[in-house]
Amino acid sequence: xxxxxxxxxxxxxxxxxxxxxxxxxxxxxxxxxxxxxxxxxxxxxxxxxxxxxxxxxxxxxxxxxxxxxxxxxxxxxxxxxxxxxxxxxxxxxxxxxxxxxxxxxxxxxxxxxxxxxxxxxxxxxxxxxxxxxxxxxxxxxxxxxxxxxxxxxxxxxxxxxxxxxxxxxxxxxxxxxxxxxxxxxxxxxxxxxxxxxxxxxxxxxxxxxxxxxxxxxxxxxxxxxxxxxxxxxxxxxxxxxxxxxxxxxxxxxxxxxxxxxxxxxxxxxxxxxxxxxxxxxxxxxxxxxxxxxxxxxxxxxxxxxxxxxxxxxxxxxxxxxxxxxxxxxxxxxxxxxxxxxxxxxxxxxxxxxxxxxxxxxxxxxxxxxxxxxxxxxxxxxxxxxxxxxxxxxxxxxxxxxxxxxxxxxxxxxxxxxxxxxxxxxxxxxxxxxxxxxxxxxxxxxxxxxxxxxxxxxxxxxxxxxxxxxxxxxxxxxxxxxxxxxxxxxxxxxxxxxxxxxxxxxxxxxxxxxxxxxxxxxxxxxxxxxxxxxxxxxxxxxxxxxxxxxxxxxxxxxxxxxxxxxxxxxxxxxxxxxxxxxxxxxxxxxxxxxxxxxxxxxxxxxxxxxxxxxxxxxxxxxxxxxxxxxxxxxxxxx
Numbered sequence: 001x002x003x004x005x006x007x008x009x010x011x012x013x014x015x016x017x018x019x020x021x022x023x024x025x026x027x028x029x030x031x032x033x034x035x036x037x038x039x040x041x042x043x044x045x046x047x048x049x050x051x052x053x054x055x056x057x058x059x060x061x062x063x064x065x066x067x068x069x070x071x072x073x074x075x076x077x078x079x080x081x082x083x084x085x086x087x088x089x090x091x092x093x094x095x096x097x098x099x100x101x102x103x104x105x106x107x108x109x110x111x112x113x114x115x116x117x118x119x120x121x122x123x124x125x126x127x128x129x130x131x132x133x134x135x136x137x138x139x140x141x142x143x144x145x146x147x148x149x150x151x152x153x154x155x156x157x158x159x160x161x162x163x164x165x166x167x168x169x170x171x172x173x174x175x176x177x178x179x180x181x182x183x184x185x186x187x188x189x190x191x192x193x194x195x196x197x198x199x200x201x202x203x204x205x206x207x208x209x210x211x212x213x214x215x216x217x218x219x220x221x222x223x224x225x226x227x228x229x230x231x232x233x234x235x236x237x238x239x240x241x242x243x244x245x246x247x248x249x250x251x252x253x254x255x256x257x258x259x260x261x262x263x264x265x266x267x268x269x270x271x272x273x274x275x276x277x278x279x280x281x282x283x284x285x286x287x288x289x290x291x292x293x294x295x296x297x298x299x300x301x302x303x304x305x306x307x308x309x310x311x312x313x314x315x316x317x318x319x320x321x322x323x324x325x326x327x328x329x330x331x332x333x334x335x336x337x338x339x340x341x342x343x344x345x346x347x348x349x350x351x352x353x354x355x356x357x358x359x360x361x362x363x364x365x366x367x368x369x370x371x372x373x374x375x376x377x378x379x380x381x382x383x384x385x386x387x388x389x390x391x392x393x394x395x396x397x398x399x400x401x402x403x404x405x406x407x408x409x410x411x412x413x414x415x416x417x418x419x420x421x422x423x424x425x426x427x428x429x430x431x432x433x434x435x436x437x438x439x440x441x442x443x444x445x446x447x448x449x450x451x452x453x454x455x456x457x458x459x460x461x462x463x464x465x466x467x468x469x470x471x472x473x474x475x476x477x478x479x480x481x482x483x484x485x486x487x488x489x490x491x492x493x494x495x496x497x498x499x500x501x502x503x504x505x506x507x508x509x510x511x512x513x514x515x516x517x518x519x520x521x522x523x524x525x526x527x528x529x530x531x532x533x534x535x536x537x538x539x540x541x542x543x544x545x546x547x548x549x550x551x552x553x554x555x556x557x558x559x560x561x562x563x564x565x566x567x568x569x570x571x572x573x574x575x576x577x578x579x580x581x582x583x584x585x586x587x588x589x590x591x592x593x594x595x596x597x598x599x600x601x602x603x604x605x606x607x608x609x610x611x612x613x614x615x616x617x618x619x620x621x622x623x624x625x626x627x628x629x630x631x632x633x634x635x636x637x
Contacts (some may be wrong), residue, residue, distance in 0.1 A: 126496030153189030198227035229256025376464035535561020556596035578626035
């Protein structure tokens with residue numbers, strides 16, 4: 001017996017219970033489902049009873065429909081329950097190796113993620129990223145993991161790259177499914193598989209890489225050659241490839257050789273840089289002594305030609321010098337420290353270098369940025385001590401405050417850091433020496449973008465992973481909320497592509513410690529004010545929740561500052577709010593969103609909001625949990 005008509009009736013009755021009995025007369029889908037049930041009604045008394053109940057419901061006056069609806073729905077549920085069964089025919093077999101493991105996760109929980117991984121359209125990246133951040137266990141599930149692997153070939157490149165980053169962080173047991181169906185002559189998807197396998201297996205991947213190399217083509221070949229660099233045993237092969245390969249494939253061999261070490265490798269690079277100066281870019285990650293010696297010696301020689309100003313670099317020479325500046329990378333050693341002392345003693349001359357058309361080359365700025373990057377990635381030692389006193393010894397070089405502040409934050413007590421640098425943040429417009437004071441303010445704000453509160457570690461951390469010597473003094477937050485000089489610090493999407501946030505607000509919100517009541521008391525009114533001023537309804541609301549605040553009273557007003565929003569983003573924010581706010585307050589936020597009427601009308605999004613939000617308010621007031629997205633999605637008209 002085909003029971004599909006019964007399930008169609010059940011679905012439409014459940015929808016009517018949510019939407020309200022006032023719409024029953026217009027529900028042609030329910031009427032059609034009732035017609036489809038009539039053959040079953042003729043074959044069985046119980047189905048005949050359901051058919052009679054439907055006929056009575058559809059013809060009843062409106063005031064009687066609610067009770068009749070519940071009666072017939074209860075009967076339909078009972079009948080459907082008795083017909084249900086689970087299981088499939090056949091023998092049980094273990095899951096294939098590498099295809100994921102079984103997790104006790106309902107399909108409703110992973111459904112939005114699977115949809116994002118296997119379909120096209122906008123908004124998918126935010127769903128995948130959010131799931132990875134909040135439920136990493138989903139990605140090891142046997143239903144999800146194969147979809148992530150297939151997603152390496154997603155038509156939207158950023159999603160494909162996100163999937164690759166996720167796979168590099170799951171267990172190495174995923175490697176068999178990555179190798180299954182691997183095509184060495186394939187496209188970018190297969191190249192990403194190589195990158196993931198190399199990241200998961202390291203040097204153990206070398207035999208497989210050498211096996212697939214002869215048949216590898218285009219992007220896949222370049223990826224295989226690059227991956228060969230993880231094993232020292234591949235040095236001779238890579239040296240041979242630099243002679244036989246061309247273009248991107250030769251570049252891949254150079255990238256791989258930069259990870260190797262030894263006298264033969266050093267001799268190769270010395271000759272390579274003599275013949276191809278731009279190849280120095282491949283040495284950026286290397287911290288080997290021979291690489292440091294080659295880069296520092298070569299860069300000094302190239303810069304010294306232009307220090308007296310009589311000779312100016314051509315466009316090509318300027319480009320070459322910039323590449324050498326970036327090739328310093330994160331190198332750190334006594335030889336490197338000597339280079340920084342040499343650069344500091346000639347910093348004014350470096351700043352004055354202009355190209356043949358009289359345009360500044362900014363070599364001093366570029367080198368200072370390199371120094372900052374090394375400082376942020378290295379621990380205590382001579383370089384940090386050198387940077388700590390750099391601004392004191394050269395106060396006219398205002399950009400050095402950036403370097404010395406970070407060194408102080410990494411080394412000194414919190415109160416001492418604030419006492420020394422806090423006054424550089426302006427809380428009122430200066431009357432005297434305005435240019436210098438505003439410059440120092442701006443440079444210090446740039447420094448603070450490198451600092452954030454790491455909730456997992458319970459401390460302030462510098463971008464690059466170095467922990468601050470002590471957590472920031474709370475006086476920083478109070479001062480920053482009253483700052484009057486805010487340069488353009490960019491625009492960001494800290495919680496996906498929902499809404500933009502001013503760079504200053506992002507820096508401040510990620511700097512403050514959510515566990516410090518004093519800092520929370522400063523942040524909550526500041527963020528509420530900025531919601532009204534900027535319209536950052538989603539991102540600033542999430543920051544507010546982080547600090548124990550609520551967007552109630554400003555959420556609707558902030559929403560209307562920007563473009564109409566997708567209903568999923570509303571659900572996601574309210575779901576997040578439900579984890580920290582009382583149910584009654586979340587219901588009030590639902591009402592605020594509903595009253596704002598700022599949901600996209602396209603795709604029936606607004607109509608869906610007008611159904612889901614009042615229903616959610618009723619659920620919350622009845623003491624039920626905030627609904628899953630799947631429950632909202634079922635109500636889409």
